[in-house]
Amino acid sequence: MENNSPETIKPKANxxxxxxxxxxxxxxxxxxxxxxxxxxxxxxxxxxxxxxxADVIPGGLGEVLDVTASIGKIVGRKSGEKPDPSKxxxxxxxxxxxxxxxxxxxxxIHSGGAFxxxxxxAGLQLIKxxxxxxxxxxxxxxxxxxxxxxxxxxxxxxxxxxEVFTNK
Amino acid sequence: MNEKEAxxxxxxxxxxxxxxxxxxxxxxxxxxSEDQVDSLGKFLAQEKSKAIESFDETKKQYExxxxxxxxxEK
Numbered sequence: 001m002e003n004n005s006p007e008t009i010k011p012k013a014n015x016x017x018x019x020x021x022x023x024x025x026x027x028x029x030x031x032x033x034x035x036x037x038x039x040x041x042x043x044x045x046x047x048x049x050x051x052x053x054a055d056v057i058p059g060g061l062g063e064v065l066d067v068t069a070s071i072g073k074i075v076g077r078k079s080g081e082k083p084d085p086s087k088x089x090x091x092x093x094x095x096x097x098x099x100x101x102x103x104x105x106x107x108x109i110h111s112g113g114a115f116x117x118x119x120x121x122a123g124l125q126l127i128k129x130x131x132x133x134x135x136x137x138x139x140x141x142x143x144x145x146x147x148x149x150x151x152x153x154x155x156x157x158x159x160x161x162x163e164v165f166t167n168k
Numbered sequence: 169m170n171e172k173e174a175x176x177x178x179x180x181x182x183x184x185x186x187x188x189x190x191x192x193x194x195x196x197x198x199x200x201s202e203d204q205v206d207s208l209g210k211f212l213a214q215e216k217s218k219a220i221e222s223f224d225e226t227k228k229q230y231e232x233x234x235x236x237x238x239x240x241e242k
Contacts (some may be wrong), residue, residue: 130241134234141230147183148223151216157177158216164174165206165213 032143037086038136041129048092048122053116055090066118070101085128093121095128170204172197178212183219 051065072090084093093101104120151158179185183218194229 098224104190130237134237134241137230137234137237139233141227143183144223144226144230147219150181150183151220151223154177154181161171161174161177162213164169164171164216165178165209 013108032136032139033086035136035138035143038133038139039137040086040088041132043088044114045126045129048125051092052116052119052122066101066105068123069118070105073098073101073145079123085132093125096121096124100124169235171202171209172200175205175209175212178209178216182216186210218232 051069055066069092073093073096075090083089083091085094101118101121104117107115108117169240175195176197179197182190185193200208213224
């Protein structure tokens, strides 16, 4: 059963700042579909870049991550279904065809693992994800503008309400 | 203005809470204990204060990120 009691929102004093910072950053991501898509694209980019950088070291952890990501692409893709780039899934390169990561691994064999093969699918995915991130941040800017307008129009009563709880 | 009236205003003007959560909370205000009103009120007041303080800074950060992403797209 869902617990909607306000008691569950009671923060510890020393964590309040962190909770507020985190919530403010995440609120646009959860409320607006475009911003949510942008947030997911940003998370995917961070993960893809981490794997691509790790993949530069021959025989290192990057090789394992690279192959795991390529396998994840197969596992995460249900037959006959198109991947949904607006969601975070085990497939970190949903806009890239299945054959690309496997084909880009061929030079790895000849170079003894020195070829940064994951950079190819990660780069192709980034080309698709950058416009999504731009759109999401534009949407977040619009939401910020709405909040500012709402504050400007109701400044007196909002300020008085804040004062009730801050001067205690 | 008493605490319940102040909390009602803060809930109504919160950009942190979804419309559904706002509706549920507004219906519950009269049933809330003083402690519950105080906790939620302090949280929303701090959140709103932080938002007001950082409007310009947040906007600037978003614009910088958009500019960087746009330049890397070219």
